[in-house]
Amino acid sequence: MTDAQTATIGASTFVKGRIEGTDDLVIRGRVEGTVKLPENRVLVAPGSRVKADITARSIQVEGRVEGRLTGGSDVTVRSGGQVQGDILAPRVTLDNGARFSGNVDMEQLPSKSRPAKA
Amino acid sequence: MHRPMPPAVGLDEPHSTLGLKELLRGLPSDRRHSVLDLGPASSGNVQFFSSHSCRLYIADLFHTMRQRGGPPPEQAIPFGREIEATLPAGSFDLILCWDLLNYLSRDQMQILGRHLASRSHPGSRLFALIAPHGEIPERPQRFEILSPDSVRYSSRSTAHRPAPGYREPELNRWMAPFAVESSFLLRHGIQEYILVHKPAAAS
Numbered sequence: 001m002t003d004a005q006t007a008t009i010g011a012s013t014f015v016k017g018r019i020e021g022t023d024d025l026v027i028r029g030r031v032e033g034t035v036k037l038p039e040n041r042v043l044v045a046p047g048s049r050v051k052a053d054i055t056a057r058s059i060q061v062e063g064r065v066e067g068r069l070t071g072g073s074d075v076t077v078r079s080g081g082q083v084q085g086d087i088l089a090p091r092v093t094l095d096n097g098a099r100f101s102g103n104v105d106m107e108q109l110p111s112k113s114r115p116a117k118a
Numbered sequence: 119m120h121r122p123m124p125p126a127v128g129l130d131e132p133h134s135t136l137g138l139k140e141l142l143r144g145l146p147s148d149r150r151h152s153v154l155d156l157g158p159a160s161s162g163n164v165q166f167f168s169s170h171s172c173r174l175y176i177a178d179l180f181h182t183m184r185q186r187g188g189p190p191p192e193q194a195i196p197f198g199r200e201i202e203a204t205l206p207a208g209s210f211d212l213i214l215c216w217d218l219l220n221y222l223s224r225d226q227m228q229i230l231g232r233h234l235a236s237r238s239h240p241g242s243r244l245f246a247l248i249a250p251h252g253e254i255p256e257r258p259q260r261f262e263i264l265s266p267d268s269v270r271y272s273s274r275s276t277a278h279r280p281a282p283g284y285r286e287p288e289l290n291r292w293m294a295p296f297a298v299e300s301s302f303l304l305r306h307g308i309q310e311y312i313l314v315h316k317p318a319a320a321s
Contacts, residue, residue: 077159092168093161096260096272100159101178103206106168 011047025056027063038072046080059089061098130272132264136302137310139266141212141245142170154210154237156180156218162262162270163214175206180218180258198229209239215246216261220254220281224292231293240317244296246289248309249281289313 006024009015013029024041027048035042035054042056048063055070061081069075071089079097086103094100145151151172155163156179167174183200213234219227234244247261255275262270286298289311296313303309 092164094159094164096160098159099178099181100176101182101204102176104164104168104174104176106164 009048044081053085130270132268132270133306133308134267134304135269135310136304137245137300137312138263138269140300140302141243141312142266145170145211151211152208153212153214154206154208154234155214157214157216157258158260160260160262162264166263172212175208175210177205179204180221197226198233201230201233205233205237208237209242210237211239211242213238213242213244214261215244217247217249217254217258219246219284219289219293220249221258224288227292231296234293235295235315238315240315242315243299244293244313244315246311246313248284248289248311250283250285250303250307250309252281252307253278254281255279286311 006026007021008026009029009031011028015029015031015033017033019025019031019033019035019037021037022039023037024043025035025037026043026045027050028045030049032051035050035052035056037056040056041058042054042060044050044054044059044061044063044065046062050063050065051067052065053068053070054065057072059069059071059075060078061069061076061083062078064082065085067085069083069085069087069089071087071091073089074091074093075087075089076093077083077095077098077100079095081095082099084101086105087100088105088107090106092104092106151170153167153172153174155174155176157176158178158181159176163176164174179201182204222230238244255273256277256279257273257275259271259273262272264270286301290297293313295316295318297316299312299314301309301311
């Protein structure tokens with residue numbers, strides 16, 4: 001996720017509010033609010049802190065998230081990542097060393113929130 | 119005799135399980151079941167319970183409590199408050215304690231039993247692994263279900279401590295209203311227990 005179609009919130013940046021768009025997103029700083037990118041990928045990078053509900057096609061957590069994660073395709077919590085909240089996605093991966101507390105629901109999401117893939 | 123518990127330092131080993139299959143047997147198939155996992159999160163458990171049409175809540179009790187302010191205190195009242203703050207609301211059909219009970223005192227176990235009783239219903243079942251003797255890792259292990267017959271134990275602890283060696287009568291007394299329904303002594307020395315939430319006796 002480092003091409004031109006990727007937006008980045010830098011390590012020293014704090015965003016409070018609603019984030020929407022059509023680019024992939026890398027979060028390296030702090031975010032509070034809502035992240036809604038249902039067609040795109042979101043990476044919560046190591047060292048970042050997010051207090052927000054995130055909706056995306058694919059979500060990968062390597063930092064800390066407090067909130068509900070809704071992945072149209074998948075949600076992955078990598079080793080060192082921490083999630084406190086619920087995860088809803090057809091595919092959920094929790095690496096050894098990932099910390100998670102909350103509900104996991106792997107029921108199929110409604111088709112509206114699942115992006116069509118080319 | 120001092121016999122060490124097999125899943126030793128840094129090991130990442132699959133072990134057979136007899137209790138897991140038994141735990142799932144008898145669950146009515148006409149609805150989704152809710153499962154409370156008190157252990158650390160793992161993909162295998164998520165996949166396993168998802169394939170059994172269960173709704174899974176992962177509490178990671180021991181680590182969450184440590185994160186909230188250090189190791190579980192011996193005093194009953196702070197421990198009860200921490201438990202209350204950590205456990206989710208709801209009524210669960212299955213509760214996975216894994217090896218957590220090995221790390222609790224009698225008082226803590228009684229408090230945990232009461233809090234779990236309020237988050238379950240008569241007929242709810244609880245799964246626990248008890249080390250009857252020897253040593254256990256310093257902290258609870260991570261358990262990942264590989265199949266209904268096999269669970270991977272993994273521990274990052276380099277230190278060990280003596281196992282409290284709890285027995286069935288103690289579990290019945292301290293975990294009330296849960297009572298032992300069945301138990302299985304595994305080849306590697308661990309005793310698997312299935313406890314069931316008994317209905318209150320009619321007065």
